[in-house]
Amino acid sequence: MPLYLTDDQAMLRDTARDFMAEQGAIRSQLRHWRDIGCKDGFGHGLWKQFAEMGFAGILIGEEEGGLGLGHVEAGIVLEEIGRNLTPSPFLTTAVAFVAAVKGTAHGARWFPGILAGETVAALAIDEGARHRPEAIAMRAERAGNGFRLDGAKQFVVQGASADVTLVAARTDEGLTLFAVEKDAKGLEVEGVRLADASIGARLTFDGVEVDADAVVGEVGGGDTMLARSLAAGRTGAAAELVGLASAALDMTVDYLKQRQQFGKPIGEFQALQFRSAHLYSELEIARAATLKAQQLLDEGSDAAEAMVSVAKAKASRASQLAVQEGVQMHGGIGMTDEHDIGLYMKRDRVLAELFGDANYHADRLARLKGY
Amino acid sequence: MADLETFRRETRAWLAANCPAEMREPVRDESDACWGGRNPVFKNSAQKQWLEAMAARGWTVPDWPKDYGGGGLSPEETKILRQEMARIGARNPLYSFGISMLGPALLKYGTETQKKHYLPQIARGEIRWCQGYSEPGAGSDLASLQTKCEDKGDHWLVNGQKVWTSYADKADWIFCLVRTDSQAPKHKGISFLLFDMASPGVSTKPILLISGYSPFCETFFDDVTVPKDQIVGELNKGWDVAKYLLGHEREMISGMGLGGHSGTLGEALADAVAGDPLLRADVARFDVDSLAFRAMSEKFIDELKAGKAHPAQPSMMKYAGTELNKARHELIMAAGGADALEWESERSRQGKSAREWLRTKANSIEGGTSEIQLGIVAKRILDLPGA
Ligand SMILES: Cc1cc2nc3c(=O)[nH]c(=O)nc-3n(C[C@H](O)[C@H](O)[C@H](O)COP(=O)(O)OP(=O)(O)OC[C@H]3O[C@@H](n4cnc5c(N)ncnc54)[C@H](O)[C@@H]3O)c2cc1C
Numbered sequence: 007m008p009l010y011l012t013d014d015q016a017m018l019r020d021t022a023r024d025f026m027a028e029q030g031a032i033r034s035q036l037r038h039w040r041d042i043g044c045k046d047g048f049g050h051g052l053w054k055q056f057a058e059m060g061f062a063g064i065l066i067g068e069e070e071g072g073l074g075l076g077h078v079e080a081g082i083v084l085e086e087i088g089r090n091l092t093p094s095p096f097l098t099t100a101v102a103f104v105a106a107v108k109g110t111a112h113g114a115r116w117f118p119g120i121l122a123g124e125t126v127a128a129l130a131i132d133e134g135a136r137h138r139p140e141a142i143a144m145r146a147e148r149a150g151n152g153f154r155l156d157g158a159k160q161f162v163v164q165g166a167s168a169d170v171t172l173v174a175a176r177t178d179e180g181l182t183l184f185a186v187e188k189d190a191k192g193l194e195v196e197g198v199r200l201a202d203a204s205i206g207a208r209l210t211f212d213g214v215e216v217d218a219d220a221v222v223g224e225v226g227g228g229d230t231m232l233a234r235s236l237a238a239g240r241t242g243a244a245a246e247l248v249g250l251a252s253a254a255l256d257m258t259v260d261y262l263k264q265r266q267q268f269g270k271p272i273g274e275f276q277a278l279q280f281r282s283a284h285l286y287s288e289l290e291i292a293r294a295a296t297l298k299a300q301q302l303l304d305e306g307s308d309a310a311e312a313m314v315s316v317a318k319a320k321a322s323r324a325s326q327l328a329v330q331e332g333v334q335m336h337g338g339i340g341m342t343d344e345h346d347i348g349l350y351m352k353r354d355r356v357l358a359e360l361f362g363d364a365n366y367h368a369d370r371l372a373r374l375k376g377y
Numbered sequence: 378m379a380d381l382e383t384f385r386r387e388t389r390a391w392l393a394a395n396c397p398a399e400m401r402e403p404v405r406d407e408s409d410a411c412w413g414g415r416n417p418v419f420k421n422s423a424q425k426q427w428l429e430a431m432a433a434r435g436w437t438v439p440d441w442p443k444d445y446g447g448g449g450l451s452p453e454e455t456k457i458l459r460q461e462m463a464r465i466g467a468r469n470p471l472y473s474f475g476i477s478m479l480g481p482a483l484l485k486y487g488t489e490t491q492k493k494h495y496l497p498q499i500a501r502g503e504i505r506w507c508q509g510y511s512e513p514g515a516g517s518d519l520a521s522l523q524t525k526c527e528d529k530g531d532h533w534l535v536n537g538q539k540v541w542t543s544y545a546d547k548a549d550w551i552f553c554l555v556r557t558d559s560q561a562p563k564h565k566g567i568s569f570l571l572f573d574m575a576s577p578g579v580s581t582k583p584i585l586l587i588s589g590y591s592p593f594c595e596t597f598f599d600d601v602t603v604p605k606d607q608i609v610g611e612l613n614k615g616w617d618v619a620k621y622l623l624g625h626e627r628e629m630i631s632g633m634g635l636g637g638h639s640g641t642l643g644e645a646l647a648d649a650v651a652g653d654p655l656l657r658a659d660v661a662r663f664d665v666d667s668l669a670f671r672a673m674s675e676k677f678i679d680e681l682k683a684g685k686a687h688p689a690q691p692s693m694m695k696y697a698g699t700e701l702n703k704a705r706h707e708l709i710m711a712a713g714g715a716d717a718l719e720w721e722s723e724r725s726r727q728g729k730s731a732r733e734w735l736r737t738k739a740n741s742i743e744g745g746t747s748e749i750q751l752g753i754v755a756k757r758i759l760d761l762p763g764a
Pocket residue numbers: 265267268272275277278334335336337338339341
């Protein structure tokens with residue numbers, strides 16, 4: 007398969023690009039929900055529109071009412087989300103959650119709501135400030151005809167609005183995933199507004215009792231599904247970062263052409279040209295790595311896992327460079343809330359951390375390669 | 378699809394049967410590679426056998442038309458051939474400026490007679506070419522070159538000096554930029570000329586490099602007579618040919634960023650990084666960059682073959698690939714410690730690590746410096762203003 011978008015994929019990109027630029031624009035979405043202090047950090051109306059466009063069902067099989075497409079297509083939508091900083095539950099719900107529950111009984115339970123743009127899903131993995139899924143300590147003990155969950159999770163993106171949250175916990179048999187519904191008794195959800203105005207909830211499980219059928223897949227078989235979900239989420243986050251970085255670069259290059267100092271556009275200064283060109287190069291490489299990871303995931307290749315880490319690490323670094331150079335090259339105006347470039351910087355920071363930062367993924371790559 | 382699967386199967390079988398074991402090891406250094414030429418030097422019989430087998434199928438230049446000595450393969454088939462060669466670690470049968478630089482320019486700008494004459498010889502590795510672009514006063518500012526080429530009615534008369542001409546002392550022919558109109562603006566008076574290095578009046582003088590090798594030369598032209606039909610493209614429009622060729626040169630040099638083998642650097646340096654967490658971290662970060670660049674390289678080639686690549690994209694590839702290759706060799710030196718510093722010992726293979734490390738420093742200079750590539754990307758891709 008050639009490493010560029012097919013004609014069908016390019017069509018989807020054009021559709022997603024128009025849709026997101028019109029409906030998901032910063033002024034009408036991110037700034038709007040932020041400025042009114044919305045507790046969800048996103049608009050449910052837009053999520054319904056995602057569903058009407060078919061985006062919500064991209065990874066859901068055709069037989070289940072979805073589009074039956076792959077990670078490349080999910081990435082196309084995410085890139086446009088990144089470009090417009092569009093707040094939505096797409097990444098957690100339609101990508102990471104769907105990838106986890108696909109092929110389990112929970113698909114039938116939750117996919118209709120997701121396809122209708124009515125259901126929001128979240129992932130509760132991290133327990134400390136850093137992403138360390140290997141070190142999940144939360145316990146799930148057998149109790150009654152199900153399990154009792156005790157522990158705490160944080161950085162649960164969309165956790166405050168989620169109808170269902172996928173919770174990773176340890177049982178005697180090993181890591182197990184549970185689909186916990188929002189009104190579960192003993193579950194305390196504290197929505198925390200993050201730097202980018204999104205909500206990353208803290209969840210406390212104080213003897214939360216769930217039925218046996220809350221288990222996703224097999225008891226003790228959570229590792230594979232978690233891996234699938236994380237691979238989808240990480241590649242998706244990489245795609246969103248690439249979109250975000252592209253927009254930051256475009257915005258900066260436009261500014262370099264317009265802003266006059268010393269009697270000429272500042273874009274004539276070689277110091278700024280070289281840095282812009284370097285940034286462009288890093289970004290194109292990150293885009294290629296991300297597409298490669300998506301294609302390998304769609305092919306079910308053994309090489310996918312390593313490439314997913316490469317994509318997440320590379321996209322995080324390229325995007326970080328894009329927003330840092332973006333703010334710097336905008337000069338004083340870049341420091342103002344009124345200008346959008348700072349919003350990109352804040353979103354980048356959150357996405358860079360989500361599902362593991364660049365160092366986490368470099369280390370993971372090294373382990374996968376045996377050194 | 379089924380056809381491609383068949384092609385892959387057949388290619389795999391053919392390579393298994395025809396690629397000698399000695400040709401399934403990485404090339405050690407420039408002198409270990411096969412360069413062909415009028416008086417070819419083969420390191421061993423396997424090298425000769427491998428070149429002949431590949432050339433007979435047109436697979437030294439798999440995607441060139443069969444009429445010109447190529448394999449006539451589609452982009453997909455070419456990619457499969459490369460993948461299958463990489464799978465068994467098969468070497469390039471031929472290292473050749475003819476293949477990577479002059480050939481593509483001839484395919485685009487040559488007359489039918491020139492193509493029929495030169496291309497099959499290039500494909501079979503019968504002529505070793507060198508590139509006469511740079512001059513003492515014309516490096517980055519290449520168009521300010523001064524080598525004079527006068528119309529003497531039935532022939533051209535060439536006088537001047539080139540510098541940094543790689544392998545000029547070993548090459549059979551030169552492709553050369555010369556000034557055919559000294560009155561015209563500097564880009565408009567240049568022509569692209571081919572001639573035999575054995576012509577009277579051509580002399581070369583090797584220049585010793587920091588790596589201890591002397592692969593490049595000062596090259597002098599003193600009343601060199603050249604037949605009229607050896608200009609490629611139109612008279613005074615050689616700059617177009619030169620730029621097109623540079624795109625291919627940059628594409629080739631960017632390939633060095635891949636490091637020649639398919640594993641990661643960390644796997645190669647596993648012993649050295651095991652007790653050194655900071656080095657391990659540096660190498661791991663490098664491997665992220667390196668695998669990402671590998672994907673970029675694949676994407677670039679796919680887009681190029683499909684006609685989807687921006688014409689200035691080779692500049693970005695060259696910049697990224699060469700900076701990466703320099704970083705790779707800094708890490709190899711760091712991991713090698715005192716062993717990597719040995720310059721002449723048997724166990725260091727005559728200072729392989731140190732000499733390669735020094736050689737990579739030229740990657741971001743030859744074929745246009747990193748600064749020049751960044752300038753091209755800024756202006757031609759990002760459309761930033763200025764000269
Ligand atoms: C938090 C804050 C507090 C401030 N407080 C004050 C204050 O109290 N009083 C006051 O008067 N000002 C203040 N300033 C303004 C500050 O001095 C200017 O923002 C600064 O001088 C840059 O000017 P500019 O914003 O117009 O950017 P520009 O001059 O438009 O620069 C934009 C970009 O172009 C680059 N650039 C410009 N010229 C060149 C060149 N020749 N070569 C290479 N690159 C170039 C710049 O480095 C920058 O990256 C403040 C700014 C900030 C952010």
